[in-house]
Amino acid sequence: MAKLKLLPSLPVGLRAPTRPGDPVEKKGPIGHAQDAGIHAVDWVDERTSLSGTMRWVMFRPIPKGTNWFYTLGTATMVAFINQVITGIVLGMYYEPSATRAYESMKYINNEVFLGEFVHGMHRWGSTVMVVLIFLHMARTFFFGAYKYPRELNWVIGVVLLVLTMLMSVTGYLLPFDQRAYWASVVAMNIAGNAPIVGPFTPDIALGGPDVTTLTLSRFYLIHMMIIPGALIGLIGAHLYLVIKLGTTAPPWVRADKVSAGLKEHQE
Amino acid sequence: MNQREKEEYLREYAVLKAQGKPFFPYIIVKDGVMMIVVIGTIMLLSLLLGGELTAKADATTTTYAPRPEWYYFWAFELLRVVKPPYLVGLATVGIPTISILLLILLPFYDRNPERHPLRRPIATTTGIFLIGAMFFLSYLGAEAGAPSRIELGPPPAIQEADQATQTKWDLGRKLVAQSSCGGCHKIGENGNDGPGPPLTEIGDRLKEGAIRETLINPTAPMPSFADLGADQIDKMAFFLSSLKSGGEDEGASATGAEGGGAESEGGSAPSKAP
Ligand code: HEM
Numbered sequence: 001m002a003k004l005k006l007l008p009s010l011p012v013g014l015r016a017p018t019r020p021g022d023p024v025e026k027k028g029p030i031g032h033a034q035d036a037g038i039h040a041v042d043w044v045d046e047r048t049s050l051s052g053t054m055r056w057v058m059f060r061p062i063p064k065g066t067n068w069f070y071t072l073g074t075a076t077m078v079a080f081i082n083q084v085i086t087g088i089v090l091g092m093y094y095e096p097s098a099t100r101a102y103e104s105m106k107y108i109n110n111e112v113f114l115g116e117f118v119h120g121m122h123r124w125g126s127t128v129m130v131v132l133i134f135l136h137m138a139r140t141f142f143f144g145a146y147k148y149p150r151e152l153n154w155v156i157g158v159v160l161l162v163l164t165m166l167m168s169v170t171g172y173l174l175p176f177d178q179r180a181y182w183a184s185v186v187a188m189n190i191a192g193n194a195p196i197v198g199p200f201t202p203d204i205a206l207g208g209p210d211v212t213t214l215t216l217s218r219f220y221l222i223h224m225m226i227i228p229g230a231l232i233g234l235i236g237a238h239l240y241l242v243i244k245l246g247t248t249a250p251p252w253v254r255a256d257k258v259s260a261g262l263k264e265h266q267e
Numbered sequence: 268m269n270q271r272e273k274e275e276y277l278r279e280y281a282v283l284k285a286q287g288k289p290f291f292p293y294i295i296v297k298d299g300v301m302m303i304v305v306i307g308t309i310m311l312l313s314l315l316l317g318g319e320l321t322a323k324a325d326a327t328t329t330t331y332a333p334r335p336e337w338y339y340f341w342a343f344e345l346l347r348v349v350k351p352p353y354l355v356g357l358a359t360v361g362i363p364t365i366s367i368l369l370l371i372l373l374p375f376y377d378r379n380p381e382r383h384p385l386r387r388p389i390a391t392t393t394g395i396f397l398i399g400a401m402f403f404l405s406y407l408g409a410e411a412g413a414p415s416r417i418e419l420g421p422p423p424a425i426q427e428a429d430q431a432t433q434t435k436w437d438l439g440r441k442l443v444a445q446s447s448c449g450g451c452h453k454i455g456e457n458g459n460d461g462p463g464p465p466l467t468e469i470g471d472r473l474k475e476g477a478i479r480e481t482l483i484n485p486t487a488p489m490p491s492f493a494d495l496g497a498d499q500i501d502k503m504a505f506f507l508s509s510l511k512s513g514g515e516d517e518g519a520s521a522t523g524a525e526g527g528g529a530e531s532e533g534g535s536a537p538s539k540a541p
Contacts (some may be wrong), residue, residue: 008323071301117314119317124313125309138398149273151375168339242488
């Protein structure tokens with residue numbers, strides 16, 4: 001039997017880890033300091049077994065044929081992370097009240113260091129995220145990636161899409177400028193037209209018949225706590241399923257009829 | 268998919284996976300490049316377009332013509348297509364609910380085990396059609412129906428009247444457009460449907476005198492147009508009272524009256540006195 005090579009050779013510059021039974025070499029203080037990082041990681045790993053999870057995530061096999069279309073999900077996630085970070089920065093200065101909201105946005109734009117840049121990244125990041133989420137959905141649709149066994153991931157995806165669209169509606173009002181105000185008035189009129197729930201929507205969302213401070217703080221709460229919380233949780237579930245089930249191969253890629261790996265079993 | 272098809276897929280997938288490469292470091296490189304592209308694009312957009320604000324929100328201005336974010340244009344266009352008032356409520360909730368349900372349930376009613384887009388002609392055609400329809404509706408939404416315009420042709424009674432009447436009617440139409448009644452009222456194809464009632468057939472309900480009275484002394488959220496002066500208000504009332512259900516409204520030489528340029532972005536710029 002040919003000798004099996006279990007591990008790929010280590011990249012140059014890395015030492016093979018010492019194993020029990022290896023001759024113990026004497027280390028000076030510098031050697032101990034060098035090992036401190038490894039010891040710290042070891043300490044955490046011994047109590048969490050995180051290295052197994054890391055290996056599961058990072059070294060999972062990806063089927064052959066995977067192409068650039070498969071980066072659209074990651075791209076959406078990056079746009080979302082951008083929204084979270086820039087949103088936190090904006091939240092440090094923003095005041096959700098009808099009298100102060102506009103002024104605080106002005107202050108961010110004009111006074112805060114790089115304020116308008118961050119504000120712009122949040123504003124245009126939302127557009128980028130919406131575009132990317134639609135592209136990602138189109139990719140999974142045309143690749144038939146929503147079929148067995150990934151149906152649930154598609155369902156979670158649609159909920160993510162709806163939540164993302166709601167984010168953009170609630171965020172639109174927050175600067176409380178003319179565009180924000182009137183677009184929200186119109187949006188509320190549309191929602192108010194709905195049968196059954198319609199008459200209650202303004203009361204619940206606006207806190208009264210008009211767009212006021214109450215509306216602002218409600219939209220703010222929805223925009224920076226409720227929906228982002230749901231989004232983070234669901235993205236976590238989405239990614240867990242992606243890793244658990246594995247990503248699809250493009251539908252035009254077929255497995256070689258008799259692969260080397262399967263030959264053994266046929267003999 | 269039945270049990271056999273499921274197992275077939277899983278077997279094929281196991282082989283494909285075995286022939287693939289580990290995520291790290293082979294695939295993650297592409298994702299990394301994509302991350303940089305996305306963040307770079309967002310930064311570039313921010314640098315180019317900034318985060319400018321329009322004027323401070325003002326519930327009393329009448330001249331602001333609101334638009335949704337561009338990626339909602341298609342949805343708004345879809346709602347605008349629905350004409351009869353009793354259907355509007357149903358459409359505003361019905362269309363989104365049905366679309367979301369159809370999307371969520373997709374894996375449950377599309378039971379075709381085939382995954383190749385060319386071998387699923389119905390799914391692929393539907394997908395392409397929907398994307399095309401969204402682009403088309405977005406285009407329509409972006410093009411037409413700015414609330415600062417009114418694209419109604421004169422009703423027959425006016426078409427047959429003398430030159431002076433026609434001019435008066437057209438001046439009235441332009442005045443109504445410029446005063447941004449469309450911010451709150453739907454007038455023909457233009458304007459926002461609410462908070463005010465649609466004015467497309469207002470002539471059926473109110474006489475010219477009553478309309479003039481309303482323009483000068485309106486009820487709560489609507490502002491008074493009294494400072495336009497009696498002459499202007501006369502023309503507006505004349506135009507509005509000519510809008511009746513029987514009249515052949517859309518058509519003929521409808522060119523569309525442009526509102527003053529200030530409406531679209533400038534916010535509170537008063538265009539009440541032309
Ligand atoms: C916040 C939004 C979303 C994020 C961050 C996200 C993220 C991801 C990521 C990173 C993947 C891995 C494969 C890939 O990148 O293509 C993935 C796969 C997937 N996503 Fe999403 N996604 C989002 C929204 C959606 C939506 C709206 C749908 C569909 C309605 C969807 C359906 C799927 C499906 C079916 C897969 C499995 C694809 C495969 O295995 O080939 N996702 N998602």
